[in-house]
Amino acid sequence: MLLDPGFLIVQTLNGLQLSMLLFLLSIGLSVVFGMMNFINLAHGTLYMVGAYLALSSVRWFDSYWVALVLAPLGVALIGAVFYAVLLRHMQRQSPMRQVLVTFGLIFVGFDAVRMVWGALPHTIPIPAALDGSVTVFGEIYPTYRLFIIALGVTVLIALHFGLERTRLGAVVRAGVDDRRMVAALGIDVERAFFLVFCLGCWLAGLAGVVSAPVFSIFPGMDMSILILTLIVVVVGGPGSLKGAVVGSFVIGMVDTYGQVLAPELARVTIYALMAAVLLVRPQGLFPVSQAH
Amino acid sequence: MSTTTAHARGHGSTDTPILHAEAITHTFGSLLVTDSVTLELAPGERHGLIGPNGAGKTTLFNIIAGEIVPDSGSVHLGGVDVTRLKPDRRARLGLARSFQHNNLFTDLTVRENLSIAGAIAHRVGHVAWRAFARHREVHASAESLAVALGLEEVLDTVVRHLSYGTQRQLEIALALALDPMILLLDEPTAGMSPEETAAMKAMIAALPASLTLLVIEHDMEVLFDLADRITVLDYGKVLLQGTPREVRDSDVVRSRYLGMQ
């Protein structure tokens, strides 16, 4: 099977597609963690809400493209409210309490989508423009999935330049390195963190929208993706774009190939990989050097 | 105080150094912080380590204590190669240290602080079935150590309520609770008032003669009185090793270090 080039091409593209979804999800989580030592367990919930908002947008406006614009914005708005109401007030709390508050939000989010959209699974159609297939290296592959990959790469490039070239990017990089130092320099880390947090929510929402036509939308879809995302952050090393990229790629590929080559192992391959990385590098593959 | 028995553990005779750091070199990134430093301490020796800020004193300390593994070079403790051993292994081999910044169990009492150290020193930390309170020997030695170091008044005071100087004393008491062969003191008088400094100096001077000491100190006068020998570090290199008199009289040291005072 492994020697069949067609199999390799298709599975690698599948792996890339998962990697890009994971990247959209993990980068926000990772940078927020790097800056504030805060991990948002409700990140998967935001992804789920993104998918549901896409569902409603498609129903109202009958357009995937409107959904692609509106749903992530809606999720970013929810994130902003969450930040203002809860997060801002608990930065002095221990990481455990912060984590547990977001844990509570998962329950709230789960039942909230059940109340609004019901418990049954939904799907949205693939937009007409992308509903076809193209031939890649002699293999037929769905256009929409290539679109996901292209979108991920675009976001990656945009984030790279954003981090390297903009003032916010500089503050973020410095904040990940040494938050107190940046604060001491009189830079408003708080505001930068808020913006990064909202951007992370927006990206999670985006991931929800683009995956909606491929996977079904149901309450609880946030769980498995959240765990994968956390593993990406752990493996890649929190706080760096490079870590999120490499982590997403590695986990996306290993999970995809693992599921087809050894389905009986379930996701044990992923966990074994994470354990191996942690044994060799407890701070992840690309730890951000902590200034002392 | 039972520290006097430390010597009886029989590590090495007077001609083997109790601590031997050989050609230690270490870099942080591209910065060479320790440049082939060699240090030998005879049993019972009181050795001072001085040098301007950034001379690599604390790095050398951390290498000897095992917090940092050096890029090259070796550390021997009583003839045993400990270069790759973790700090806790070295502590069990008889090396104790104090910290430059107080590193205590701040929300516990002095008694509890000393008992924790005592439990490790008496090697009962793994006992999970017998009440800690019933390990009388641990608490008794904690108490006698407190008496010996003048901490008996504050035995049941929570550490964060103590004065800075007293916390500094406890910092050393914790290290002494291990009944070490060699004690590393990282700026024991840092941040102290003149009276506190005098008290600390007296306390260090009163330590058993058999206990080997390696002391980082900014206060030159403290060191000149205490130390048998002094190593002067500068930019990670050994500038000079000698008696306090030799160091005081050295032109190099005068120009590079004392001159700056």
Add this chain to the structure above:
Amino acid sequence: MIGRDPLHLPVAAALVIAAGVAWYGGDFFRHEVLAEIAIYAILAMSLDLLVGYAGLVSLGHAAFFAAGAYATAACTVFFGWPVSAATVAAVGCAAALAAVAGVFVIRVSGVFFIMITLALGQMVYAYFFKASEFGKDDGMAGIPRPDLSMIGLDATDPQVFSALTLIAAFGVWALLRTVVGSPFGAMLVAIHRNESRVRALGCPVPRYKLAAFVLAGAIGGFAGSLIAQHSGFVSPDLGFWTVSGEVLIMVIIGGMGSLVGAALGAVVMVLLRHELSHRAFWEAIGLPADLASYWQFVMGLIFIAIVLLAGDGLYGRLLTTWRRLRRS
């Protein structure tokens, strides 16, 4: 020795008496709930050893709960072992899992530890979810309860079984109380407060953390074995990370670092879960009964409120109040 905790005996005694009274006059339903409370109290106390004493905040403790439950199921259903032997095997399996996993997880700390234990829990969950030998997502049924006919009792009677679990919970409390009062317990507290100093004093910190992790895992496995006997079946949901999170919240509600607090938290949480998912409860307080099907929503809000407001937890509050009263 370390830390002054003058109230734990009175509170423990009060809990024992309350449990006794509830048990004595109880009906079928109450005995079922009592058994559930006792089992979750065991799980919460074992987690408190990690969280409250050793400072290791685990969000994967359900892994051991599930491992103990499945081990019990396998030993009784597959091998036909007596329940007592299966219980011992369950504790052993959970301890072994904790030992293997512990080697990895104790290498990291802080939020990383939370994430890595979370992944550990999900790994166990994913394994049981896909493992056809254990019935995949359906789980396994037909797990017996201990045979007490020798002393003339029938453990299938909820009254008997709930008494059994309550005694087990008391036994676990006594065991853990011994451990935290020992030098080993003092070392865990010391590691929690200041790890670098403990290391510098010569304590092999990773070994102590691992020992705590294994002990907590073993007791978690014991709780898992009891829940399998209690409900008669096991499913992967026992290992789902929401279980770990709920147990962690029990510890926080009750008050970390006080074993009775964890037990108190289990009482509150189990009762809350039962009430909120009951239509009668919502009708009784004059709200739409349909809220019962959205009990997780309410529960989530309560979680958040508790975490934000609880501070030192119920037991911590009690201690503070008691100290204030004594001073005045």
